Amino acid sequence: MSTAATPKLSELARAAPPYLDGLNPEQRKAVETLDGPVLMLAGAGTGKTRALTTRLAHILATQRAYPSQILAVTFTNKAAREMRERVGALIGAGVEGLPWLGTFHSVGAQILRKRAELVGLESNFTILDTDDQLRLMKQIVQAEELDEKRWTARHLASLIDRWKNRAWTPDDVPEGESYAFADGKGAHLYRIYQQRLSTLNCVDFGDLLLLNVRVLRENPDVLDEYHRKFRYILVDEYQDTNTAQYLWLRLLAQGSNNICVVGDDDQSIYGWRGAEVDNILRFEKDFPGATVIRLERNYRSTGHILGAASGLIATNKTRLGKTLWTDGEEGEKVEVRGVWDGEEEARAVASAIENWNSKGRKLTDVAVLVRASWQMRAFEERFLQMGIPHKVVGGPRFYERQEIRDAHAYLRLVRAPDDDLAFERIVNTPKRGVGDTSVRKIAEAARRANMSLSAAAGLLLETDEIKGPARAGLKSLLADLENWRGAAATMRHDELAEKVLDESGYSAMWKADKSAQAQGRLENLKELIRAMGEYGSLEAYLEHVALVTELDQVTSDDEVWLMTLHAAKGLEFPLVFLPGWEETVFPSQRSLDENGAAGLEEERRLAYVGLTRARERAVILFAANRQIYGRWQSVLPSRFVDELPSEHATVASATGYGASAEPTFAAVTEAGDPFRSTYESPGWKRFQAAQAKGLRTPPVIEGDGRVIASENQDARVTVGARVFHQKFGYGQVLQVDGAKLIVDFEHTGRKKVLDSFVETH
DNA sequence: TGGGGGCACCTTTTT
DNA sequence: GGTGCCCCCA
Numbered sequence: 001m002s003t004a005a006t007p008k009l010s011e012l013a014r015a016a017p018p019y020l021d022g023l024n025p026e027q028r029k030a031v032e033t034l035d036g037p038v039l040m041l042a043g044a045g046t047g048k049t050r051a052l053t054t055r056l057a058h059i060l061a062t063q064r065a066y067p068s069q070i071l072a073v074t075f076t077n078k079a080a081r082e083m084r085e086r087v088g089a090l091i092g093a094g095v096e097g098l099p100w101l102g103t104f105h106s107v108g109a110q111i112l113r114k115r116a117e118l119v120g121l122e123s124n125f126t127i128l129d130t131d132d133q134l135r136l137m138k139q140i141v142q143a144e145e146l147d148e149k150r151w152t153a154r155h156l157a158s159l160i161d162r163w164k165n166r167a168w169t170p171d172d173v174p175e176g177e178s179y180a181f182a183d184g185k186g187a188h189l190y191r192i193y194q195q196r197l198s199t200l201n202c203v204d205f206g207d208l209l210l211l212n213v214r215v216l217r218e219n220p221d222v223l224d225e226y227h228r229k230f231r232y233i234l235v236d237e238y239q240d241t242n243t244a245q246y247l248w249l250r251l252l253a254q255g256s257n258n259i260c261v262v263g264d265d266d267q268s269i270y271g272w273r274g275a276e277v278d279n280i281l282r283f284e285k286d287f288p289g290a291t292v293i294r295l296e297r298n299y300r301s302t303g304h305i306l307g308a309a310s311g312l313i314a315t316n317k318t319r320l321g322k323t324l325w326t327d328g329e330e331g332e333k334v335e336v337r338g339v340w341d342g343e344e345e346a347r348a349v350a351s352a353i354e355n356w357n358s359k360g361r362k363l364t365d366v367a368v369l370v371r372a373s374w375q376m377r378a379f380e381e382r383f384l385q386m387g388i389p390h391k392v393v394g395g396p397r398f399y400e401r402q403e404i405r406d407a408h409a410y411l412r413l414v415r416a417p418d419d420d421l422a423f424e425r426i427v428n429t430p431k432r433g434v435g436d437t438s439v440r441k442i443a444e445a446a447r448r449a450n451m452s453l454s455a456a457a458g459l460l461l462e463t464d465e466i467k468g469p470a471r472a473g474l475k476s477l478l479a480d481l482e483n484w485r486g487a488a489a490t491m492r493h494d495e496l497a498e499k500v501l502d503e504s505g506y507s508a509m510w511k512a513d514k515s516a517q518a519q520g521r522l523e524n525l526k527e528l529i530r531a532m533g534e535y536g537s538l539e540a541y542l543e544h545v546a547l548v549t550e551l552d553q554v555t556s557d558d559e560v561w562l563m564t565l566h567a568a569k570g571l572e573f574p575l576v577f578l579p580g581w582e583e584t585v586f587p588s589q590r591s592l593d594e595n596g597a598a599g600l601e602e603e604r605r606l607a608y609v610g611l612t613r614a615r616e617r618a619v620i621l622f623a624a625n626r627q628i629y630g631r632w633q634s635v636l637p638s639r640f641v642d643e644l645p646s647e648h649a650t651v652a653s654a655t656g657y658g659a660s661a662e663p664t665f666a667a668v669t670e671a672g673d674p675f676r677s678t679y680e681s682p683g684w685k686r687f688q689a690a691q692a693k694g695l696r697t698p699p700v701i702e703g704d705g706r707v708i709a710s711e712n713q714d715a716r717v718t719v720g721a722r723v724f725h726q727k728f729g730y731g732q733v734l735q736v737d738g739a740k741l742i743v744d745f746e747h748t749g750r751k752k753v754l755d756s757f758v759e760t761h
Numbered sequence: 762t763g764g765g766g767g768c769a770c771c772t773t774t775t776t
Numbered sequence: 777g778g779t780g781c782c783c784c785c786a
Contacts, residue, residue, distance in 0.1 A: 075776070105776050130775095205776060273775065372773045374777095394775085428762095435762045469762080549776070566774045588773055606774085629771065630777040 019054055019061070019090040027051040030260075030293045031058050034232075037253075037287035038260040039280070043324045044309070044612035045300025045572065048262045049236075053083055055260060056234060057090040065231045071252065072101040072234040077548050079236055079570060080106075100230070104245050106547045108208035111215070111226075118219055119211045124539070126202045126412065127546035131405060132421045133157055133204050140192050144185065151182045160190050164206030165274025167213055167244040170194060200420060209244040216251045227255025238263035238283070242274035250286060259287065265320050266313050267609050269566060271595070271602045281320065298324045300572050302331025304648045305618050309611040311645035316601045334611070334618045334649040336641055341625040342375075342580075346382035348621065349577050353388055353560060356575060363389060367561040367573040369610050371586040375579065376562055383560065393563035399545045403510065403521040404528055408545065410500050411493075414484045415538055418452030427453075430509035432473030438466055454478065480504060493538040494529050501525060565610045576614035581607075581622040581638035607640045620649075 020028065030040050030051040042048030056072060059065050074080045080102050087098070100107060109127065116123040128136070137153035137160075159181055163173055170191035178186035197203060203211065216223045233253050235241070238261035241249070253259040261283060268277045284290050298306055306326055313319070339345045353366055368379055376392060383390045398404060406429055409422035416422075427442075428434045445465075446456035457474055460466055466474060484500050491499070501507045507525060510518045535541035561573065580586050587603035595602070611618055622637045 077776085103776065208776090269774075270776095272773080374772070377777095397775095431763075433762070437762080547776075564774060586773095590773065627777085 019057055023047075023051070023054065024297055026293055026295050026297070027054070029291075030295070031055045033291050033293070034059065034064065034258070037257060037283075037290035039238075039283045039287075039290050039292045040260065040262040040295065041280075041292065041320065041322065042262055042264055042295040043298060043322050044264065044267060044609070045298040046295035046324070047297075047299055048264075048295055049079075049082070049086070049570070051295065052234060052236060052260075052262050053086040054090060056083070056232075057087050059232050060087075061091050067097040068099055069229060069231040070098065070100060070234070071107070071230040071232070072098070072236075073104050073107055073249075074236040075103060075240055076570075077103055077106075079103075083236070103547070104241075104248075105205060105208045108212045108248070109543070109547060111212055112203070112208060115215045115219075115222060118215050118222070120198055121203065121211075122201050124201070124416075126200070126416075126419065127208070127543075128197075128202050128204045128421070129400065129405070129546065130157070131400070132202075135421060135424070136196055137189075137193065140189055140196065144182070144189065144192075146182050146185070156181055156186075156189060156193075159186060160193060161206055162274060163190065164204075164210050165242040165244055167210055167247050169210070169214070202421075206244070209248055213244060213247050213251065216248070223251060224255075226252055231256050231258065233259040235259065235261040236263075237267075239265050239268040239277055239280045240270045240275045241279050243276055243279075244274075246276065246279045253287070257287070264322075266316075266322070266605055267569065269569065269602060269606050269609060271598065272591070277318075294322065296322055296324050298326045299328075300615055301326065301612060302329055302616060304331050304333045305611060305614050305616075307648035308334040308618070308644050309608050311648060312611065312640060312643050313604065313608040315643050316604055318598075318601060332617055334620060334644065336581075336620045336622075336644070336649055336651045338637065338651070339621055339623050341623050342378045342627060343382075345579050345621050345623050346378040349379065349579060349619075350382045350386050350388060352577070352619065354386070357388075361574070363558045363560045364556075365574040366577070367563065367568065367571070367575070367613065368577045368579065369563060369565050369568050369613065371565060371580055371588060371606070373564055375585075379562055379579075383562075388560060389557065390560040390562050391557070393561060394549075394567040397549045398524070398527075399549060401521070401524060403524055406506065407497065407501060407525060407528055408542070410504060410506065411497060411538060412542070413454070413481060414488055414496070414500065415542075417454050417481070417485075420446075420453045423453040423457075426504075426506075427457075427474075427477065430505045432477060432505075433469030434473045434477075435470065438470040438474065441465060454481070477504075488538075492533075493535075493541065494533040496538075497529050497532055501529075565606050568613050569609055572613050572615055574614070574616045576610070576618045577621065578607075578610050578618065579621040580626075581620050581641055582626060582635040583638055584628075584633075584635060585626065586638055587640070604640065604643075607638075620644075 020031065023031065024047075027047055027050065030038065031054045034055075040048060040051060042051070056070065059070060060067060072080075072083065074083060084098060084101055100110075102110070112119075112121075113123045113125070116125060134153050134157055137156045138148070141148055141151060141153055141156060159177075163177070170187050173187040173190060175184070175187075178184050178188075180186055181189065197207070216226070230252055233249065233256070235249060240263075249259065261280070263280045265277050265280055268275055268280075271277070284292065301309070303326055306324055310324055337348065339348055349368060353363070356366060357363055370376055370379075373394075380390070380392065382388075399408075406426055409419075409425040412419045412422040413426065424439070427439060442453055442457045442460060445460050446453050449456060449459065451459075458478055461471065461475055461478070480503055484496065484503075487499060488496055507522065510521045510525070513521075532538075532541050535544060561571075583589075586607070587600055591599040591603050593599075620641065622635075622641060624634060626633055626635050
């Protein structure tokens with residue numbers, strides 16, 4: 001948070017208030033209803049951010065509160081930043097001094113650092129990233145001697161996360177829930193985990209809120225202080241709050257009873273991480289006398305896009321229901337396009353983008369929104385091939401990359417010698433001969449003497465328990481650390497980082513690596529040092545990276561946006577592509593499996609969010625075949641395609657699937673009738689079932705004067721057919737056994753059992 | 762101790 | 777297709 005001086009109210013008052021101009025009556029009401037709780041139900045594209053930021057500006061401009069008396073929380077750093085900028089633009093300078101505008105987690109961390117002692121922490125506690133969390137859990141699972149395969153650390157982590165989202169401490173976990181892990185040991189492991197965190201002076205993400213709630217509940221004087229402090233509370237994306245966030249807000253809002261929340265139940269897409277749509281549905285009960293304001297006038301999309309989106313979301317049963325309207329143009333109908341496979345999908349999108357671009361429209365007006373990040377790769381490859389500039393938003397996270405985490409671990413260890421997680425991470429990276437056996441010895445010694453790993457390592461070196469290369473490696477590491485700690489006192493932290501990476505041999509390790517990624521990793525390390533320079537101290541930098549997942553990249557370049565649907569929330573684009581609308585992909589099979597009807601509704605909201613990002617034009621695509629985990633599968637169009645009202649959506653490619661002439665994957669039968677085969681793959685069965693139901697299906701492709709049964713692995717092949725496999729080359733089918741093929745490969749001279757195969761050129 | 766080969770499992774979305 | 781894990785050998 002900024003430390004800039006708080007502006008004088010008189011300065012703010014002088015700012016002219018033309019900011020109210022151009023607001024519609026509902027928005028204006030949302031800005032000017034300042035005497036009690038307000039619930040703003042704001043549909044997509046109805047100007048809710050504008051209403052919210054204007055409200056904040058209005059409070060300041062009318063001198064109702066000092067900037068430091070306003071608590072404004074968002075979910076993402078991006079949203080917080082945007083709010084700050086927009087308030088600044090509305091009323092001029094002074095917003096730097098909004099110290100309590102931030103994400104739930106950053107504000108939570110801010111409060112917790114001040115009150116850490118109340119929950120048994122020191123104020124310089126470390127915020128763990130998910131990687132550290134998993135290591136810790138793994139250790140705990142191991143220590144409890146559980147079957148690590150059956151009860152994975154990942155599983156435990158997600159359970160504990162869920163419990164924390166619900167604001168449950170280990171004592172609150174109901175017995176039934178506890179049985180979700182290791183036959184009833186769930187709560188026990190949760191308790192051990194919390195003890196470990198506390199010993200290490202660490203918190204995880206969930207703690208930032210959960211411990212806040214504890215502080216406020218258990219210390220009336222502290223709560224009272226914040227009651228007096230926060231005269232106005234503003235909350236963005238209220239439909240995404242989880243129970244812990246809700247309790248936190250409710251505690252804080254008891255003081256002024258002046259809380260304004262904005263949200264849209266139709267855009268609740270974070271149920272999987274604990275969001276409770278109920279929070280928004282219940283708001284009027286929680287805050288009696290609340291004013292409810294509905295923003296239903298959409299300023300963003302054309303009539304057809306809005307109509308298609310509204311028609312789709314109307315299928316959902318659990319919703320408050322809104323009627324969005326626009327008096328803008330009807331525009332074009334939403335275009336639905338069937339393609340053969342993922343590659344054709346990427347080709348189709350790329351050429352449509354070129355077409356758009358050739359008409360003088362900007363690339364930065366175009367977004368490709370996918371359900372899951374693995375879908376991005378096909379687009380990236382195609383864009384690269386065609387030279388279409390693009391940016392991937394929320395791709396592999398900078399601060400979560402291995403090399404960045406390793407570098408952080410070194411720095412954490414320089415700063416705090418007893419950071420065991422950091423020690424463990426880098427003790428043998430780069431390799432210095434300290435293997436598992438040595439690490440285990442150190443850990444045992446540490447446990448016996450109740451000290452940190454690095455202290456125990458120091459002690460062990462005075463005995464002869466560790467010998468050979470391990471001894472030398474450990475010795476030089478400890479000496480280096482001491483040396484760096486000395487240097488830290490006088491050096492700038494970014495220079496120190498460079499020194500550490502150099503002298504530890506870490507940079508050298510990647511320089512010696514000749515693989516393609518190593519170069520990128522070195523560049524990332526350089527970028528890291530550059531980024532560190534932007535912060536005043538190592539502490540400030542580390543706090544930033546713990547709470548922010550992205551490196552700020554302010555690219556105003558003319559580039560196509562490529563991102564997930566989740567990442568696209570809050571954004572808008574003239575042209576939006578929505579690929580992968582196929583059953584199992586979107587709606588995601590996993591979501592359906594895990595959450596049934598509720599999961600499906602959330603998927604549908606995601607589709608709604610996607611469509612409503614578009615201003616002028618939306619194109620939906622679905623493929624007939626898709627490669628998932630490297631396996632080809634026949635897939636059916638998403639049910640969402642059928643739910644689009646036909647008066648607002650149209651199937652654009654008359655040929656449906658297979659419009660492209662480029663061959664993809666195929667089983668070519670050399671001789672005989674391909675349909676005589678007994679090979680029945682799951683995909684082939686789905687294909688037949690779809691045909692029986694009269695659904696559109698992939699065509700049977702003809703080529704080279706012969707019938708190719710189908711253009712994917714789900715072709716039917718006969719014994720004796722010559723087939724081609726991407727990895728093993730050409731071979732001959734020896735035997736067909738249910739869904740498996742036994743193939744004799746020419747190059748390797750080996751027989752192989754396959755359940756996925758074959759490709760022609 | 763470390764590296765290579767074989768193998769199971771897998772991936773939604775994120776502060 | 778990619779990764780992480782286990783086992784075996786130098």
